[in-house]
Amino acid sequence: MAEKVYIGDIADHAGKEVAVTGWLYNKRSSGKLWFLQVRDGTGLIQAVVFKGSVSEVLFQRCEEITQESSITVVGTVAEDKRSAGGFELQVTDLQVDQVAQDYPITPKEHGTTFLMDHRHLWLRSSRQHAILRIRHEIVGACRDFFDGRGFTLVDAPVFTPNACEGTSTLFETEYFGSKAYLTQSGQLYMEAGAMAFGKAYCFGPTFRAEKSKTRRHLTEFWMIEPEVAYMDLNGDMELAEDFISYIVKRVLDNRRPELEKLERNTEALAKVVKPFPRLSYDDAAAILKEKEVEFEYGSDFGGADETVISEAFDKPVMVHRYPAAIKAFYMKNDPDDPSKALCVDVLAPEGYGEIIGGGQREDDLSVLEAKIKEHELPAEAFEWYLDLRRYGTVPHAGFGMGIERAVSWICGLSHVRETIPFPRLMHRLTP
RNA sequence: UCCUCGGUAGCUCAAUCGGCAGAGCGGGUGGCUGUUAACCACUAGGUUGUAGGUUCGAGUCCUACCCGAGGAGCCA
Numbered sequence: 001m002a003e004k005v006y007i008g009d010i011a012d013h014a015g016k017e018v019a020v021t022g023w024l025y026n027k028r029s030s031g032k033l034w035f036l037q038v039r040d041g042t043g044l045i046q047a048v049v050f051k052g053s054v055s056e057v058l059f060q061r062c063e064e065i066t067q068e069s070s071i072t073v074v075g076t077v078a079e080d081k082r083s084a085g086g087f088e089l090q091v092t093d094l095q096v097d098q099v100a101q102d103y104p105i106t107p108k109e110h111g112t113t114f115l116m117d118h119r120h121l122w123l124r125s126s127r128q129h130a131i132l133r134i135r136h137e138i139v140g141a142c143r144d145f146f147d148g149r150g151f152t153l154v155d156a157p158v159f160t161p162n163a164c165e166g167t168s169t170l171f172e173t174e175y176f177g178s179k180a181y182l183t184q185s186g187q188l189y190m191e192a193g194a195m196a197f198g199k200a201y202c203f204g205p206t207f208r209a210e211k212s213k214t215r216r217h218l219t220e221f222w223m224i225e226p227e228v229a230y231m232d233l234n235g236d237m238e239l240a241e242d243f244i245s246y247i248v249k250r251v252l253d254n255r256r257p258e259l260e261k262l263e264r265n266t267e268a269l270a271k272v273v274k275p276f277p278r279l280s281y282d283d284a285a286a287i288l289k290e291k292e293v294e295f296e297y298g299s300d301f302g303g304a305d306e307t308v309i310s311e312a313f314d315k316p317v318m319v320h321r322y323p324a325a326i327k328a329f330y331m332k333n334d335p336d337d338p339s340k341a342l343c344v345d346v347l348a349p350e351g352y353g354e355i356i357g358g359g360q361r362e363d364d365l366s367v368l369e370a371k372i373k374e375h376e377l378p379a380e381a382f383e384w385y386l387d388l389r390r391y392g393t394v395p396h397a398g399f400g401m402g403i404e405r406a407v408s409w410i411c412g413l414s415h416v417r418e419t420i421p422f423p424r425l426m427h428r429l430t431p
Numbered sequence: 432u433c434c435u436c437g438g439u440a441g442c443u444c445a446a447u448c449g450g451c452a453g454a455g456c457g458g459g460u461g462g463c464u465g466u467u468a469a470c471c472a473c474u475a476g477g478u479u480g481u482a483g484g485u486u487c488g489a490g491u492c493c494u495a496c497c498c499g500a501g502g503a504g505c506c507a
Contacts, residue, residue, distance in 0.1 A: 030470085031463035050464075068456090082465060102441080107468045108456045109443050113499065169505075185507095208503055211432075223456030223507065301502080347506095353507060416507095427499075 002074045010087050019074045034062040070097035114334035120431045130258035135407045141250035142224045146201045154193035154200040156186025201226040213357030215415040217294035220424035227398030233342040233360045236397035241274040248272040261364040264412040271314050281322045284309050292361045300326050307351040320344040326339045329371040334363040352409035358399020361422050365389035
């Protein structure tokens with residue numbers, strides 16, 4: 001009985017007879033020969049069937065198997081330059097586990113809508129493998145980074161009773177006779193985590209009911225949110241640049257083949273090392289003025305503005321101290337200029353835009369109470385949050401990074417929809 | 432919600448001035464002993480998004496609607 005092996009480990013079995021279980025990716029024939037491309041999730045290998053060296057029945061079987069049929073192939077592992085990957089399987093036996101019927105995704109081109117309708121099958125193709133393996137690497141790197149720095153994972157709830165930053169973008173749901181909302185940020189809960197553990201982070205899905213139809217938006221996306229007690233805005237920016245440098249390096253170190261598959265320019269990624277340029281909002285506005293971009297001082301930067309700012313550098317750019325008026329109620333105002341907030345956005349290079357938003361939080365009880373009133377938020381909903389200022393308040397800061405935007409940038413994709421296994425978009429809830 | 436573009440075979444697309452709806456892939460049949468999205472020959476496959484209108488004649492022009500994509504606003 002031949003040993004069952006994974007294609008990813010095939011090089012360790014050269015010269016031996018092994019069994020590979022998987023699916024037929026593609027096949028070609030040449031009269032007395034069949035070339036079967038077999039995939040098993042760990043890789044792709046060409047299995048060669050010579051008419052002369054197998055039974056008539058077995059050779060006939062090759063004729064019958066269709067794309068994505070499940071098969072078990074037994075054969076000898078042989079090094080061969082003519083085969084992509086350097087190795088091929090010289091088949092001695094072939095078992096058909098199921099003949100797949102009319103697989104919809106053919107080796108030729110398809111449109112995005114069609115592929116998204118078949119997302120559950122699209123995941124089988126090599127490009128999607130590369131993207132999702134890089135996502136996997138990034139998620140692992142995020143966890144390792146914070147775990148390695150003594151952070152405690154404190155997961156935030158998905159059901160929340162109140163809005164974090166207003167109610168317009170929340171998904172509402174019925175909750176035993178009252179209303180609940182799907183979380184749009186774990187931040188307020190992470191502030192509780194930071195007051196309990198000093199350094200805390202959460203990582204989970206968040207939901208935004210924004211009617212945004214762009215290459216940067218999902219209605220459900222994953223966010224990692226660290227929060228640190230006794231840390232100010234400068235510390236926050238240092239943490240952000242260390243963090244991004246780390247995850248980019250991890251992908252460069254461990255996922256070269258996947259980046260190559262995606263034809264990603266790795267030289268651009270190799271430049272992502274700290275320190276990152278730091279610009280105040282005023283500095284950034286000055287760049288826009290210099291480049292003669294139409295921009296109203298005091299308002300937020302649009303996507304096109306962010307691209308102009310980030311194109312001036314070849315690393316992620318940290319833009320800090322936005323006007324307080326356009327930022328959330330929990331942001332602390334700059335003591336040196338109270339019209340500005342102690343916040344930071346990290347803009348990814350190459351036009352990918354904002355991947356991180358964060359800042360130092362307001363730690364003074366009375367100021368925070370005044371801000372809640374100013375923003376016309378329901379005070380009673382924030383009573384627990386105000387407790388964090390009543391019982392041992394300290395300066396603290398944190399940020400949130402959208403995983404899909406980071407993956408999209410690092411992979412060099414044109415749309416975030418391929419960075420998550422089953423994307424949820426304004427016009428897509430299936431599969 | 433607004434702006435722009437699109438909807439033709441299972442899939443990706445073509446169809447000139449309004450004049451016979453076509454190709455590649457996939458399916459089927461046959462061929463080929465080293466293919467790399469193999470190739471060659473043959474073959475089946477259509478209510479041109481929906482409903483109206485103009486016209487001798489509409490995939491093509493007009494009106495309304497439906498669906499989708501990109502972008503704006505908003506955001507990670």
